[in-house]
Amino acid sequence: MRLSYTKALNRALADALAEDPAVCVFGEDIGAGLAGPTLNLLDRFGPGRIVDTPLSEQAFTSMAIGAALTGRRPVIEFQIPSLLFLVFEQLVNQAHKFSLMTGGQAAVPLTCLVPGSGSRDGWAGQHSDHPYSLFAHAGVKTVVPATPTDAYGLLRSAIADPDPVVVFAPAAALPVRETVTWELAPIPLGTARIHRAGADVTVVAVGHLVHEALAVAEELAPEISVEVLDPRTLHPFDWPALAASLERTGRLVVVDDSNRSCGIAAEILATAAEEMRLLAPPRRVTRPDGTVLPFALPLDRALQPGRHQLRDAVRAVMK
Amino acid sequence: MTGLPDLGTPAGRYRMLRLIRGFEELALGLVRSGAITGGIHPYIGQEAVAVGVCSALRPQDRITSTHRGHGHVLAKGAAPDRLLAELLGRTGGLNRGRGGSMHAADFSLGILGANGMVGAGGAIAVGAAWSARQAGEDRVAVAFFGDGALNQGVLLESLNLAAMWRLPVLFVCENNGYATTLPAATAVAGSATGRAAAFGIPAAEVDGMDTEAVRAATAEAVARAAAGEGPGFLECRTYRFEGHHTMERLMKLRYRTPEEITDWRGHDPLPRAAALLPPGLAAQLDASVTEQLAAAREFALASEHPSPEGALDHLYADGLRPRAGAAGTAGAAGVSAAAGAAGPVGVTESAAGTGARA
Structure with a gap:
């Protein structure tokens, strides 16, 4: 099987959605699948779980946190890496801190997926950031897969993880294709x-x-x-x-x-x-x-x- | 003293008003004596809002609260002794001493936490409401926030999402007239209810010093939300009798006149609620609250201080232990993070808040 990076993300989302009814996806233009990873998910899983959001990043990120605190396992797709700056409050000051601040009462199993992080050749100052170090510094689990199989496996593990995880899919890695002869499987976070x-x-x-x-x-x-x-x-x-x-x-x-x-x-x-x-x-x-x-x-x-x-x-x- | 307070009766509601008032007075004393570090945002004066709203909720309903959250947390059923232990930073606290006043939570009671960021609870409640609907559960979520939050973009965004998706959520604006020291009259263009109405959300202005009025308005909104008719919005006009936080007492600020405070004290929700009770009952309830709070104080002060070794406990839900703050002092801890080994913590508990390295 010839697997592209974007297709691997799409497969990971679809498999996670199929496996666990608590998994849902929020984001802008995800019904249409504009960025790629959510292509065809709306048809398969319906608008109850593939939620096209208005352009209100702070509110829908907070909302996903509220959903994660109450039994859902949301994934948010951010089309543009710089949108993460807009929701730094939600991810770092809320999602990341809930577990400690509540003395372990709460978990926030939230995954943020950024397909197309870093430069995309010609999208200029506000669409070309690569802020993974900021999240690692803040203590948010941070994943940057390089290959399609790693993208699949790490996204699956991120979604299954009880803590918030940000998954950066570098724009320059999206064209990578891989011949896959083995079964795709989750890859544990924290392993080089x-x-x-x-x-x-x-x-x-x-x-x-x-x-x-x-x-x-x-x-x-x-x-x-x-x-x-x-x-x-x-x-x-x-x-x-x-x-x-x-x-x-x-x-x-x-x-x-x-x-x-x-x-x-x-x-x-x-x-x-x-x-x-x-x-x-x-x-x-x-x-x-x-x-x-x-x-x-x-x-x-x-x-x-x-x-x-x-x-x-x-x-x-x-x- | 166990179980949910019975807020279904006027006596139960009066008792809860008194419990919150007494709890705050007790906490203020403990702040003054230095037993509670940092400070608190006293709820005194606003009790009718928490009690009125929570008395109209079902046990399965959820709330998000604010920096001034003790009243909400108690009215939703949290144990006063464990809340007080939390304020004191003890292991017996609701959050095991990890959250303090501004983050008190009891998820087992649907209390998704007080929150230190103004307006942050709004969209979290919207998410809880969405979640309940997804799960096919009959639960309403209530977001408490102050007039200051009316100018937070995320709160306005969350009104839109709740309305668009007809979610079972109730927005409760506690308008106490001031965002810290800034009068609402100089900060909020239009009106709170007008903002909700702009999103097509039914909005009502309520006397926030009248427990029964708040309860009635809440019951109506909760019934609508639970019936699938979408969100509601209440603006409860209220007043805090104390300063914004406990540090204010020392500062002799003049943003409010003594006359204004005295005038609002004339609307104190407690005598109003007591007047609904048979003669003698209020005094009896007061005595039982005094007794309960004395026991809470004893419990909280006897509860242990957490040990510094556990300062990073619960940082991750999966038990991941991050590296120590100083390399080389923690043996192999510096290279064992991925293995999940528990290494010594590199900061002492007292230094942890300042990020100081050991």
């Missing part, structure tokens, strides 16, 4: 995946950048043996997997489509420096501090981590 084993340098790549890292690893193979580690979940992060990889390589580069300051790459480098085996100072390749992506494509690209910078960073840690 080694995409390519290597002996010299560990490259931690987030989301769509996994594919860039694999290309660079292949290219550098004659001179440097690169291990490509995809954390898949940024919070909780699979620190033991990183520690094990650095036991093998002792060198670290992180490639991360976040702004540099306080991005997830910063946390990975800091943790590695504090607790893990490093033979050379680690490096990161990120967006610049405080990036706003400009519209013109060469400018948009200039501010995102790319192969060229990754190659330089890998070579630098080998010196």
